[in-house]
Amino acid sequence: MDTTAPEPRSVLITGGSRGIGRAIAEEFVRRGDKVAVTSRSGEGGPEGALTVAAEITDGASLDAAFAEVEKAHGPVEVLVANAGITDDQLLLRMDDASFENVVDTNLTGSFRTVKRAIKGMMRKKKGRIVLISSVVGLYGSPGQVNYAASKSGLVGIARSLTRELGSRGITSNVVAPGYIATEMTDGLPEELKGQYLKAIPAARFAEPAEVARVVAFLASDDAAYISGAVIPVDGGLGMGH
Ligand code: NDP
Numbered sequence: 001m002d003t004t005a006p007e008p009r010s011v012l013i014t015g016g017s018r019g020i021g022r023a024i025a026e027e028f029v030r031r032g033d034k035v036a037v038t039s040r041s042g043e044g045g046p047e048g049a050l051t052v053a054a055e056i057t058d059g060a061s062l063d064a065a066f067a068e069v070e071k072a073h074g075p076v077e078v079l080v081a082n083a084g085i086t087d088d089q090l091l092l093r094m095d096d097a098s099f100e101n102v103v104d105t106n107l108t109g110s111f112r113t114v115k116r117a118i119k120g121m122m123r124k125k126k127g128r129i130v131l132i133s134s135v136v137g138l139y140g141s142p143g144q145v146n147y148a149a150s151k152s153g154l155v156g157i158a159r160s161l162t163r164e165l166g167s168r169g170i171t172s173n174v175v176a177p178g179y180i181a182t183e184m185t186d187g188l189p190e191e192l193k194g195q196y197l198k199a200i201p202a203a204r205f206a207e208p209a210e211v212a213r214v215v216a217f218l219a220s221d222d223a224a225y226i227s228g229a230v231i232p233v234d235g236g237l238g239m240g241h
Pocket residue numbers: 014015016017018019020021038039040041044054055056057082083084085105132133134135176177178179180181182183184185
């Protein structure tokens with residue numbers, strides 16, 4: 001049996017100032033990795049993690065954040081593209097700016113982040129990419145045409161990347177959380193929360209840490225042969241995807 005501790009890896013999580021991203025960062029810190037998170041202010045990451053400033057809609061800002069992380073921890077070996085927003089309204093009332101802003105943050109932002117990360121991974125012939133999507137990406141949700149479009153697009157990115165980079169020791173997967181108790185969901189009307197609860201077979205909402213442990217598994221050696229997968233963490237809400 002190999003009892004040597006695994007080498008700490010350089011892990012970067014976008015949007016690690018709160019919610020799911022912060023819980024993911026805490027999980028990697030707990031496992032002994034060198035963890036960095038981004039937030040727009042450059043503050044707010046958990047203890048034990050380096051927090052750097054990045055605006056995900058701005059390639060130059062992301063590039064500077066990567067440079068800072070690389071200087072401190074070396075090239076990013078595990079990337080979790082987590083930063084995301086919602087801006088809900090029914091399609092009849094949704095203007096172009098709302099659609100474009102959500103897609104630019106959630107989908108194009110992930111594209112920018114992944115593109116910047118793969119250079120170092122290709123050089124090392126090793127890497128783990130996890131894209132945080134949503135059950136809504138494939139299930140759909142009224143009032144979330146912009147959000148669902150951005151989140152289903154991540155599946156196309158992960159699967160195309162798997163075909164581009166699968167032979168280079170790089171895996172690329174999607175995690176699709178269901179209803180997780182964070183600031184993003186806190187603001188939803190109580191009536192809507194009740195409706196969601198009725199639809200979830202597990203009959204409860206999840207804690208961010210439950211998503212974090214699945215992400216950490218996908219980034220582990222045990223998951224070396226999983227790529228291009230969409231892993232739901234949704235208590236059965238979207239099964240059949
Ligand atoms: P939160 O709103 O709690 O946190 C969002 C994070 O994204 C923050 O760290 C925020 O950083 C960052 N962020 C937002 N916009 C930008 C931007 N333009 N540039 C850089 N960083 C940005 O969200 P959750 O933790 O709930 O969600 C995290 C991810 O999980 C999202 O992608 C979301 O879509 C997804 N998800 C969430 C679910 C839920 O039930 N909560 C369900 C399914 C998916 P800052 O400090 O700068 O604001």
